[in-house]
Amino acid sequence: MTKDYGPVTALADVDLDVGEGETVALLGPNGAGKSTLLSIALGLRTPGSGTARVLGRRPLEALRAGRIGVLLQESGLLEDVRVGELVAAVAGMYPAPLTPERAMRAAGVEELAGQRVGRLSGGQRQRVRFALCVVGDPDLLVLDEPTVGLDVEGRRALWKELRARTGQGRTAVFATHYLAEADDYADRVVLLAGGRVVADGSVATVKSLVGGNEVRCTLHDADLSDLEILPGVLRVSVEGRSVSLRTKDSDATLRALFAMFGDVRDVRVESADLESAFVSLTGGRD
């Protein structure tokens, strides 16, 4: 699909298929198109060209059928009701909801049930948004930067609940700027930059796009040309006896290294982190 806002191209030729049961993190610099993509997937915006389908239906139909739980950035909340009333009212819109108490407990707001929404702090509001996101017991959770404003306990509660749901086969798509969240909780990462998908795969695959792992070891009399032809090796550096191999397949490199050299010692494999992948693939913008 594509989406333009006047002269601004928010999405350019994005083609994405999220399978049932996947937990997908949407990463990208500010303005990359993450919120636009999620709002089109929810039927809240229409694409310029292309189509979105959710759970086999048009997005708004899936939303109305109570199959989707949503947490959007700074979405408005009714101010003049109590938290418990709000969660119960939203539960009533879904065909087979959780009890409001269960959803409030999951989001850590059960003690706020009697408080007016208008009096809540920013982080407490975000917790209430999460309670509203899960109370319908939806098959698909769509969350735009869900942990913004949450304290440590709030984040822990959110990820625990999300993990419990995806562990039961539910699908979750969340946008985040916290690479550690993608690393820890997603099984797939979609990296957007300038409205395009610049990487899409498992966390390990995306990390490997920046050049994979670094294999370090100590080796006597290592010949540079012997090391360069090891499988997977992209770059070799040798300093005295210390050898460093940048490899896109550390398993294959290690097997060949041990087969070819008798005196390989102090072997360490260090992975490229998601941060270097992010910086390298998005041109360092964030």
Ligand SMILES: Nc1ncnc2c1ncn2[C@@H]1O[C@H](COP(=O)(O)OP(=O)(O)OP(=O)(O)O)[C@@H](O)[C@H]1O
């Ligand atoms: N309603 C709008 N009118 C005009 N331009 C918009 C509108 N919404 C978004 N844009 C533009 O579209 C582009 C993508 O915005 P979007 O909010 O989807 O990015 P994002 O990846 O969610 O960013 P962030 O990480 O800052 O939340 C940006 O250049 C933004 O300025």
